[in-house]
Amino acid sequence: MNAAAPQTPRESRNDRAPRILVVEDEAALAYLLVYNLEAEGYQVEHVDHGDEAELRIAESPPDLIILDWMLPGVSGLEICRRLRARENCRDIPVIMLTARGEESERVRGLSVGADDYVVKPFSTPELMARVRALLRRARPERVASKLLLGDIDLDRDTRRVRRGGREIHLGPTEFRLLEYFMEKPGRVFTRAQLLDNIWGMSAEIDERTVDVHVGRLRKALIRGREKDPIRTVRGSGYSLDETFGRE
Secondary structure (H helix, E strand, O other): OOOOOOOOHHHHOOOOOOEEEEEOOOHHHHHHHHHHHHHOOOEEEEEOOHHHHHHHHHHOOOOEEEEEOOOOOOOHHHHHHHHHHOHHHOOOOEEEEEOOOOHHHHHHHHHOOOOEEEEOOOOHHHHHHHHHHHHHHHOHHHHOOEEEEOOEEEEOOOOEEEEOOEEEOOOHHHHHHHHHHHHOOOOOEEHHHHHHHHHOOOOOOOOHHHHHHHHHHHHHHOOOOOOOOEEEEOOOEEEEOOOOOOO
16 A cells, blocks of 8 residues: 555644544554544544553543553553543543453453444454444534535535525635534634634645635625625634524
8 A cells, every 4th residue: 555654733734624543552553543544534643652642632632532452651441541530531432442352351441431442453444434433423513424504505525515405616625614614603713723724734825815715705605685604703704604594
């Protein structure tokens, strides 16, 4: 398999995608996991020590954790036990990876709070399916194939947008903007935040670019006397009106 090296967290940052922390000290397996998860569109961070995993989780809790049982420092079993004792981490889905396939060991892993238990060697497609299933249950808004607000319908799978049954033709950037807005209706985003999350932190463009693309998005969405779903918040940025479609 010819695979490009996984992107660093700075390069791949994208708040629209679920964040997954891989805690695995076997380098080859960690690379395989990161590569396949990023190919699925997730944000992925990897650490190989239990102590470092605890620090990262405390700093910024991910949407899901893939956690090896046997780790240098704090074991995966102990990390999982501690997570379930902390209120802000209690609901993070955890998939435990282990070479131990005995029933008693599976029971032990699940009893400390793991949501799923995968024995090495495992099928990568099966693991990806388990990740999707857990995220659908825990973070449905992050993985839903369709987003709806008022009479606007965005389909991630077909990359189509409709308003009141009328198909809206958007460029790739305008599609990402609308998708990002629709995930968090009502939240105000600064131009800097939009640059970061739509174009990426490494993009060498200025904040006026955001205004241009928001203008294009508005032009595509609005026909005649249709209401503008995007609010311009003076001195702050832009927001998708959360009351849109409720009148």
